[in-house]
Amino acid sequence: MPDVTPSAAAPVARLIEEFHKLPGIGPKSAQRLTYYLLRAPQEEAQALAQAILEVKEKIAFCSVCQNVTDTDPCLICEDSQRDRSMICVVEEPLDILALERTRSYHGLYHVLHGVISPMDGIGPEDLKVEELLERLKGSAVQEVILATNPNLEGEATSMYLNRLLRPLGLRVTRLARGLPTGADLEYADDLTLSRALEGRQEVT
């Protein structure tokens, strides 16, 4: 990295450099964060440093669902209230947070940690697919919900998983596709509109 702050004291320059490595942090933001911490009370800086170390030390992937967790198995996998007949397959841990916010899903999850992207050289072997198949062996799971993103890579991943899961005699479902709340028909693309038509429902 080019030296962005040639005149700053060495420890300051180093912190700026470290911040600059983070996603979405440009040179200016890195300087701002650094000078904020310089002025902040000792405890605040300590807490931040501690939090960063703790995340790296204590957080691992759940051996069952591959979600990030500090207990193994994770809280969701351990929870006896959850419906063990369903697994919802998602791309990233953040997708679990989104689904949990709905409060309408009570089954289990499986995190793939990525998505098939042939042009980037990312294939099924780079995802937690083996782990999913292993987990399904002799389990009580009856339905697998494929909740990858509705874009080209997500669809490719779902199609690929479907081929692997079908022969196991499970119910394999895919999240519905259609119009988002608050959308404009006028701006919808044909693909989305035709899926919305296909998935239309009786008004009750």
Next chain:
Amino acid sequence: MPPPRVYKTEAIVLRQRKLGEADKIVTLYTPNFGKLEAVAKGVRRPKSRLAGHLEVLTYTSVMLAQGRNLDVVTQAQAIESFAPLRDDLHRLSRALYAAELVDRFSPEGAESYHIFQLLLGTLRRLAAGAGADVVLRYFEMQLLNLAGFQPQLQHCVGCQRPLTPVLNYFSAAAGGVLCPSCGPGTVSSRPLSVSALKVMRVLQSGGFGDVLRVRIGPPLAREVEFHLRAYVIHVLERDVRSAAFIDRLRREGVEELAGVSD
């Protein structure tokens, strides 16, 4: 001529990558401006008005505004989204391979009308259900022609004598076919059957209709694929990443058997 400040173009979306919180950078292939990258703002939000019109492998009409670094997509309207491609891994994997090749073969801003038409035709053929591998071989050979890398299939690249209908050799490094006396001594030369040479000639100088009239069984299709892929990798000086996925589908028997040959 540099494009004006706000301009409209047709394009095929080759790829996307994430940018910041909710944006993406899309790689567009256009008939007049060649390959260009543009920022599509907010397309990772569910209510984006652009997202569905800028999916990978969509033929779309876009309005672009010149930005400081990258141009910004201000409007987009999909023209064809090749829906059947998206429901079929077998065809999708081929379409991605084609898009990757166009991306790799095209420096940004190079003139591109014919390559654009070739890619569009290829996506249409794949979506229409023509034999996916034949479509792809035709695409590869025609792309090599348009990019100025056509392999020599008429004369021996070693001794320049016309080729005879016997077992010849193909060498990516030498740039084409070698006769039986020049072939064995040349680096990376592999045997090339009479039928494979014939198929490659039709791919190179025929129309797609001519290609469809040739009967190509699976072993012959594999042979031609092997030589062409070696040639493409040699020209690009790197692997074609999407090829690994095609190979994997084949290995796992996920392929529909129909459509592999013709």
